[in-house]
Amino acid sequence: MVGDTLYLALEGESKGWIGIGFLPEKTDKKKGADQYLFYMDGGKLVALDMYQVKRTGSPSPDEKEGGKNSILAAAATYEGTKWTVEFSRRLKTGEATDVEIVPGRKLLVLLAHSEKMDPKEEHKKTERWYLEDFAF
Numbered sequence: 001m002v003g004d005t006l007y008l009a010l011e012g013e014s015k016g017w018i019g020i021g022f023l024p025e026k027t028d029k030k031k032g033a034d035q036y037l038f039y040m041d042g043g044k045l046v047a048l049d050m051y052q053v054k055r056t057g058s059p060s061p062d063e064k065e066g067g068k069n070s071i072l073a074a075a076a077t078y079e080g081t082k083w084t085v086e087f088s089r090r091l092k093t094g095e096a097t098d099v100e101i102v103p104g105r106k107l108l109v110l111l112a113h114s115e116k117m118d119p120k121e122e123h124k125k126t127e128r129w130y131l132e133d134f135a136f
Contacts, residue, residue: 001091001103001136004090004091004092005072005088005089005090005091006088006089006090006091006101006136007086007087007088008020008086008087008088008089009084009085009086010038010083010084010085010086010111011082011083011084011085012082012083012111012113013081013082013083013113014081014083014113014114014115014127015081015114015115015116015117016039016113016114016115016116016117016118016121017037017038017039017113017114017116017117017118017119017121018037018038018039018083018085018112018113019035019036019037019038019110019111019112019113020035020036020109020110020111021033021034021035021036021052021059021109021110021111021112022034022035022099022101022107022108022109022110023052023099023107023108023110024099024107024108025107025108026108026130026132028055029055029056030052030055030056030059030110031052031053031054031055032051032052033051033052033059033099033110034049034050034051034052034097034098034099035049035050035051035052035059035110036048036049036050036071036087036089037050037059037119038074038076038083038085038087039117039118039119040076040078040117041117045074045075045076045078045085046119047069047071047074047087048061048069048119049061049062049067049068049069049070049071049089049097049098050062051065051067051097051098053065057122058120058122062095062097062098065096065097066095066096066097067093067095067096067097067098068095070089070090070093070095070098071087071088071089072087072088072089072090073087073088074086074087074088075087083113091103101136103135103136104135104136105135106133106134106135107134107135108130108131108132108133108134109130109131109134110128110129110130111128111129111130111131112127112128112129113127114127115127
């Protein structure tokens, strides 16, 4: 973190997209999660800011839920099946579709990937992980 901005990096192995999400508390599966999805299209990185409207299933782009893409900057390398993604966002965006990140406050981190670069491709249950009680 620098000032009011959070800088994150993800590394992982995947044949498809890779993603991370934040949830203040797990009350109804993934409902209310602030999610970020990264995939390559024609060799270029596409970075999506998404919101989990329903308790399960695919998230929706923030723009469709009254928010906006709050990613300030994003870059990635994808070689073979190895991802390295870096991105930044404000700790507090002021949007209902984004989770406010408060240093020291615990939250749930969601991690997932898919076997295809298609952002509409849902991940399998074996392609997701949760980090509980995580704090920046």
